[in-house]
Amino acid sequence: MDTVVLESVSKIFRHRPALFNWLGQERGGRTRALDNVSLRVSPGEVLVLLGPNGSGKTTVLKLISTVLLPEEGRVLVEGSDTRHQANRVRKHVGFAVASERSFFPRLTARENLEFFAALDDVPRVSRAAMIDRMLKQTGLSDAADSLVMKFSSGMQQRLGIARALLKTPSVILLDEPTRSLDPGSATRFWRLVRDMKERGSTVLLATHSFNEAAAVADIVAVLHQGALAGSLPVRNTTTVENLRSFYFDTTGDADESIGIWAGSCA
Amino acid sequence: MSLAGFADKLGATVRRDLLTAVRHRTGFLMTAAGALAEVAAFYYLARAVGPGFRPEGSDYFPFLLVGTGFYTFLVMGINSFLTIVQEAQQTGTLEVLMTTSTPPAALLVFSAVSAFAGNTAQLIFYFGAGFLLFRSPLGQANLLGGAIVFALSLAIAASLGILAAALQLAIQKGSVLVWLLGSGAWFMTGTLFPVASLPRPLRVLAGMIPITYSLDGMRLCLLQGADFPALFHSISVLFLFAATLLPASLAVFSSTLRRARLEGTLSFY
Numbered sequence: 001m002d003t004v005v006l007e008s009v010s011k012i013f014r015h016r017p018a019l020f021n022w023l024g025q026e027r028g029g030r031t032r033a034l035d036n037v038s039l040r041v042s043p044g045e046v047l048v049l050l051g052p053n054g055s056g057k058t059t060v061l062k063l064i065s066t067v068l069l070p071e072e073g074r075v076l077v078e079g080s081d082t083r084h085q086a087n088r089v090r091k092h093v094g095f096a097v098a099s100e101r102s103f104f105p106r107l108t109a110r111e112n113l114e115f116f117a118a119l120d121d122v123p124r125v126s127r128a129a130m131i132d133r134m135l136k137q138t139g140l141s142d143a144a145d146s147l148v149m150k151f152s153s154g155m156q157q158r159l160g161i162a163r164a165l166l167k168t169p170s171v172i173l174l175d176e177p178t179r180s181l182d183p184g185s186a187t188r189f190w191r192l193v194r195d196m197k198e199r200g201s202t203v204l205l206a207t208h209s210f211n212e213a214a215a216v217a218d219i220v221a222v223l224h225q226g227a228l229a230g231s232l233p234v235r236n237t238t239t240v241e242n243l244r245s246f247y248f249d250t251t252g253d254a255d256e257s258i259g260i261w262a263g264s265c266a
Numbered sequence: 267m268s269l270a271g272f273a274d275k276l277g278a279t280v281r282r283d284l285l286t287a288v289r290h291r292t293g294f295l296m297t298a299a300g301a302l303a304e305v306a307a308f309y310y311l312a313r314a315v316g317p318g319f320r321p322e323g324s325d326y327f328p329f330l331l332v333g334t335g336f337y338t339f340l341v342m343g344i345n346s347f348l349t350i351v352q353e354a355q356q357t358g359t360l361e362v363l364m365t366t367s368t369p370p371a372a373l374l375v376f377s378a379v380s381a382f383a384g385n386t387a388q389l390i391f392y393f394g395a396g397f398l399l400f401r402s403p404l405g406q407a408n409l410l411g412g413a414i415v416f417a418l419s420l421a422i423a424a425s426l427g428i429l430a431a432a433l434q435l436a437i438q439k440g441s442v443l444v445w446l447l448g449s450g451a452w453f454m455t456g457t458l459f460p461v462a463s464l465p466r467p468l469r470v471l472a473g474m475i476p477i478t479y480s481l482d483g484m485r486l487c488l489l490q491g492a493d494f495p496a497l498f499h500s501i502s503v504l505f506l507f508a509a510t511l512l513p514a515s516l517a518v519f520s521s522t523l524r525r526a527r528l529e530g531t532l533s534f535y
Contacts, residue, residue, distance in 0.1 A: 013530050033530075062530075065365045069527045087369050095365045101358035104282060106289040111282070118278035119366040119373070121271065147289075167367065 001079060003171055003202040004041040004064055009073035010034055011059050011226075033059045035226040036073070041204060041219075043170075046197050048213040048234075049206040050247055051223035057206035058098060060223070061173045064204065065095040077171055091121070094169035098176045098206075100156035105149035109140055109159050112148055113166060120167040134162035137192060139185060153180040161189070165196070172196055174205040178212060190215040210243045222250045267372065275368060279376040280383060287384065301392050302399075308334060309400045321460045324489045331396040333457040336484050339389040340423045340477055341448050346381030347427030348440040350374065355434075355535040364532065370523055371516065374431060378424055406491035415483035415497070418504035422476045425511035432519040435526045438535050447477070456481050476507040 011034040015027055034056045041047045049057040062068040063075050066086040074081055080088040103112045113131045122130055135141045138158040148156065157180045164172060174193075178186040193216040196203055207213060213220050217234040220243060230250040232243070248254070267275075287294055312327035321329050351374075354360035363373055426443065434440030454464065454472040461472045461482075472478045483500030486492035494501075526532045 011530075059530075062361075067361050067364055067527065067532060068530055069524070071528070087367070090365055091367045093365060095362070097358075097362060099358050102362045104286060104357065104359065106286045107282060111285060115278050115282050116362075116366065118275050119363070119368040121367045124274065163362075 001043075002040040002076075003043045003045075003078060004039070004047075004204065005076040006037055006039040006060070006063070007073050007076070009037045009063065009070045009075060011056070011063065011068065012071045032226050034063075034070075037223075037226070037228050038073075039221060039228065041202055043202055044197055044200045046193060046203040046205065046216050046218045048217035048220045049204065049223060050208070050210075050213060050220055050243075051229075052251065052253065055223040056226045057223055058175055059226075061095065061175050061204060061206055064089075064171065065093050065173055066090055067095075091167075092169055093171045093173060094164035094167060095173040096157075096160040096164040096175060096177055098179065100153045100160070100180065102160060103148040103156065106147060108145045108147055109135065109151070109155075109162075110144045112159065113163060116163050117166050122167055130166060131162075134165055137165075138162040139188065154182065154185065157181060158185065158189075161192075168201075170201060172201050172203045174203065176207055177205065178207070178209065186212070187215075210240045210247070213243050214238060214240045220246070222247055224251045267368075275372070276376050276379060280380045283377075283380045283384065297388065298391065301388060302395055304334070305331065305392060305395045305400065309396075322485065322490075324485065327396070327400065328489050329485065330458065331393065332485050332488055333481050335389055335392040335396070336419075336481055337452060337455065337457045337477060338392075339385050340419055340480060341444065341452075342385050342388075343378075343382050343420070343423040344427040344430060344447060345444045346385065347374065347378055347424070348430040348434055348444055350377040350381065351431045351434045351440065352535060355533050358533065361533050364527075371520065374428065374519070378427060382420065382424075407489075408487045408491050408493065408497070411492065411494060411497050411501075412484060412487035414501060415480060415487055415504065418501065418508050419477075419480035419484075421508040421512055422480070422504065425508065425515040426476075428515035428519050429511075432515070432522040434535075435519075435532070436522040438531075447475075451475050451477070454478070476504065476511075479503045479507070 010032065013031045013033055015029055015031070037056070037060070039047070039060070049060060051057050059068065063070055063082065064077060066082045066089050069083055074083065076082070077089045078092045082089050104115070107115065110131060113134065114127065117127050117131060132141070135144050138161055140155065140158055140162065143151065143155060148159065151159065157177065161174070161177055164174070178189055181189060190212065193203055193205070203216070205212070205216065214234065219231055219233055221231040222229045230246070232246050234243075308330040309327055312325070312330060315326055317325070319326050351360070354363060364370055366373075426447065430440040430443040432440075433443055454461070454468055455475055455478045456472070461469055461478060464472060479500045483497060483504065486497055486500065
């Protein structure tokens, strides 16, 4: 059985302008964020979502996490429907959101993780050890007892990853997880993703980085204007250049970096 | 959810709120100082009015103390539901909380219980300061009756709070309900003077606000030591309000939460 299934999923966001809209110029209407997207992810597979801004990557992750509900179609996680069995779905899913601001600022990193561990039913007997392990894996052991309000963006992002992994979920959702990380931390994080995969977790990761996709993906899916534009299995022989070509061929965007590199070499 | 799981999650929520409160050091002290100043102001107001004014057969200061203390407690309780949602939206924790293994309604209940615990501590401090510091007579209080009125009022405040939280999710303006109760309706509920002094149309309106019965019942219990037959009217009306509002507010909250998940507006504020 596939761990995550999206069946003909569409998602529409409606914009309702405020009263007295003549005072400003707020746009009304609808945005079709996802249009008839179907995806299947097998157990232990790492699916990387690529796509331009606004292509629907985060919407896919939010639909799987139950934060959003689909307009049409259905989303299944471990066989449970996110619309009707949301509580069951949440037990399987860990979500590292893209926004760094997702913690209680006047609690320390450890206190934040203790709070979320309780809500996620992490057993009390193993909670402290689990939190220590996650802090170590994300390189935050030294900052464990500092208030989160004093954390840098990168530290908050690493703490978000630690929180997502706390309940040892079978499905891990990572939204631009290395956006604020330094190169060393990003490389360590890619190793962590491969460890998750080896332990049998299914990972869905949204990113703009071809390096990241090449480092961790089993499959790359490209979203463009809310539709699934194409997918590509990633093998040991797949290079960053292969992914770049596939991405630009699929989206139809011009790869302007070719001109830049060519210009700089000339 | 097992009892142990419930206690664990509630404990974690109370600890989170307590740690946040004590780390806002000045806020913690200012709340206590503000409560003391308010009690002192009412004490001297009652002295200025003089002993001739005895609303509902009580001295004016204990009348004010119970009215303002309990009214503030209930409105702060209602406001705490709104604040929970607003702060979660502003700190970006709302969406993350919605992805945990704890159902959203349970999350709201844990946070509200935690907030009410803090408010109860403030109420005890407020009453304590009034009754002990300014030597207000407590009389032969009916404590069991007071506990029943307290519990029913708590259920009503929780229902109104859940409605405010639902409004916040739906239109990002849950403060409308709190404003209505906090500013628009307070003078009709008998907080500072008896409802009987109001003109008839306002008395009718006052009869539709559950807090009117909460204050009436609490004063009967604490200041007059009323027995249960005398409390029957207040308690039965409070029970009817609680039995209607609690399931209705939960249904409204559940519906607005679903709508916010459908429209993607959970974290809008």
